[in-house]
Amino acid sequence: MEKREHLSFRIDSLTPDTLPMARLAQYLAQLSILYGNNDSVHFDRLRKGSAILQVSVMEAAYPKVMQRLRQVGGADAEPDVKKAFHAIDRLLRADHSAATITHGGTAKILEFPGRKVERVKPTIVHQPTTVDGVVIRIGGRDDAIPVALRDAEGVVINCEIRGRDQAKELSRYFLAETLRVSGNGKWSRASGGKWVLESLVIQTFEVLDDANLGDIVEALRSVTNNGWADLDDPLGAWKKLRGVDDHL
Secondary structure, three states, X not given: OOOEEEEEEEEOOOXXXXXXXXXXXXXXXHHHHXXXXXXXXXXXXXXXXXXXXXXXXXOOOHHHHHHHHHHOOOOOOOHHHHHHHHXXXXXXXXXXXOEXXXXXXXXXXXXXXXXXXXXXXXXEEEEEXXXXXXXXXXXXXXXXXXXXXXXXXXOEEEEEEEOHHHXXXXXXXXXXXXXXXXXXXXXXXXXXXXXXXXXXXXXEEEEOOOOOHHHHHHHHHOOOOOOHHHOOOHHHHHHHXXXXXXXX
């Protein structure tokens, strides 16, 4: 029989008596992804002394499993390794726990901080905000009607508009022209320092002119006695007027 190595995942604040079966299944599912090598890793038992999920790893696959565990936190970590580690850590935070993976019950290989990580509450700011986008969703029965806009970069912005008449007017532009909407925006800044627009209460909106630059210049040239029809390079003149540098 092939020799096996044993890995133990120890949850510090739970015991076999307090760990529900459904939660045990969630931990095992993510540990299976983290360890990889599915055919060579087998669940042995749930040991006492906190809740210890013990698995056995076939000797031939053990170096591969160790390599995956040592990747965690590194730039070369596989995406599924990172995803599984963070999924397990979220489960631990929800269970007010932390955990470690050890070899043979003593040699610590990997630590999951779980509850030990200080949760930083995001900074919330409400301020006047203007965004451009296309209405991709609108509807609801309450006075505050949900609206979703998609901006030019494909980012979906969650909004709401109040008043049935204004909502009906806005719905005319569903999946149509680009709108410029203004109102009270809710912004949040997480620990990374990036500001994110969480929501926007729309107070006013207007249709943006989607005409391209060539159409605008031709419209100017059609106006009598404004000088645009006499220019050899009206497009260049427009760019110069607007401060556009072709070499940028």
